[in-house]
Amino acid sequence: MPLATGSVPAVDLPVSEARSVRTADLAVRTEGLTKRFRSGQVAVDGIDVAVPRGAVFGFLGPNGSGKTTTIRMLLGLVRPTSGHAWLLDRPMPASGASVLPRVGVLVEGPAFQPYLSGRRNLARLDANDATADPRTAPRRIDEALERVGMTAAAAKPYRQYSLGMKQRLGLAAALLRPRELLVLDEPTNGLDPQGTREVRVLVRELADAGTTVLVSSHLLSEIEQVCSHIGIMSRGRLLLQGERHEVMGSGTPHVHVTTTPADAPHAGALLEGLGVRHVTVEPATVHATVHGVLDDVEPAVVARTLVGAGVDLLGLEVRRQSLEELFVSLTGEGFDVAR
Amino acid sequence: MSPADLAPVPAPASTSSALHGPADVPADEWEPRRGAVGRMLRSEMALVFGRRRNVALLSGLAAVPLLLGLVLFVAQDTALAGQGPGFVGRVTGNGLFLVVASLFLCLPFLLPLTIGIATGDAIAGEAAGGTLRYLLSLPVRRTRLLLVKALATLAFVAAAVLAIAVVALAAGALLFGLSDLTLLSGATIPVGEGVLRMAGVVGYVALSLTGLVAVGLFYSTLTEVPVGAMAGTVVTAVVSAVLDTLPQLAVIHPALLTHHWLDFAEFLRLEVDPAVLGQGLAVQAAWVAVFGSLAWSRFTTADVTS
16 A cells, blocks of 8 residues: 655655554554545545544644545545545544534534524534434533533524634534544634634643643644644645654754854854754844754764864754754645645 | 543533544433434424525515405405406405415415525525435434425424414404305305315415425425525426416316315305315325325435535
């Protein structure tokens, strides 16, 4: 079976890592999942997703990269052109009736009946869930509303809600029942910073309780903070996936040396002598910065060499690539619409 | 959502709760429950009949016999009294005829429009609002959703016919009084039996509309635009009625959706012929079978991308 690597061959390590996990331990698994729409457009191109149970899987990609189509195929809303998908070890869409009650869903923004109140909208969803217990419905609805801070607005018609309130009600719907898996597509869309933080806390807490979370977002910093695993999609392909620290670790470390302007050129020469690549010197009136790509050079060796040569070492920092840098280096397109 | 609320809350393992982990859930938690379809249907009925637009629609239809009755009442002493198509001319003599006359006036356009609105809402409306993807992810089986939507739509259409008939009966009794019913042959039957005949008319008209409901539901599965499905449904009824007037097409007339709609007049004969009514209902059953199947095959295989 081909690995789901895209045009960047250097990062197949996390994918092969994920594939070594036993399939029974995966909450979400796909094999060669492909969707070609009738227009001929290939929205998803043979991806092999592997989300371990208990993970918080950050699903990243520019708009139009195929994230939502992938999620729709996982949920049985869209039929794959080829390939297979499993949720909680059951094939989809064949086992949807038994699997989906255990999956909480927020897909492409919240959607409710506009003229019903928040509470009645949740009651309607619960009444349509054949496996939900009607006797516990009022309590579960109250708990879900409280959990997302919507108790006060529960009696207002949905159409009067702000975007943030709609988003919270969508989260409440996903939390109407205890879930083994949550699929959250852009859960913080429209929320203010406080609401964003609350969602982050909520996701972390649900994950601590044993729920697997698949969360897509275009805000990289959010993903970076809550995720244990990361997958990056671009143009319908899964470029890489794996544990966050491995994905991030696959980026090359950079060294940043702060010194006096007088010593800066000397420091630059010393770094080059050690084998540091792309050394650049940024002179300034007070502090000068010298940076370069560290590769296999030990930071301790850099520090010892500089100090030993009499350079005034004011600061030395080793930085790995940020998720955003990694993302841009992989997709090469930032967050513009891919197509 | 204060930090205190986010602390894990212990809950009894026998009940479900959004606040505790999935490990505490009993195994039968995910089995379908008895009465689930009934619960779903009640919820759908509440949605359809609770929607203000639909209530206004029913009220509008119920106003038709009222307005018709008032017009005939005001004009009954003029030279125009006793004129009009269908059974309009006989209303002033007997209020019972207001039921038949009102249905006669509503059948060509207003009732198809009602069906178009109700069926357009059913699937295309949910798709347009995005709620369809959430219903299907609950999950609701697509076949079951289509069935519940069809039943709720049929209930709404039946309520529309009933609303017209009940208001017509009340207005007719009030404005013109109810008397023994003079049938098409000139024979008369007692007023009590006359009311029963009107109930038969209402039942036949409601069943005559089932074929168009199936057509409308099929259109509704084709589009994410409720207005498109609605227009298609109305156009279908109008085209059928037009084709029904062309003598060159006489050979297909008996199979047309609207051809037997006015056969409710059979209830105004001394001996009601079940064969005539049966033929009309058989044609409707055929349309329901064909377009119900089309709607089912389309809806159960379509990609939901809205």
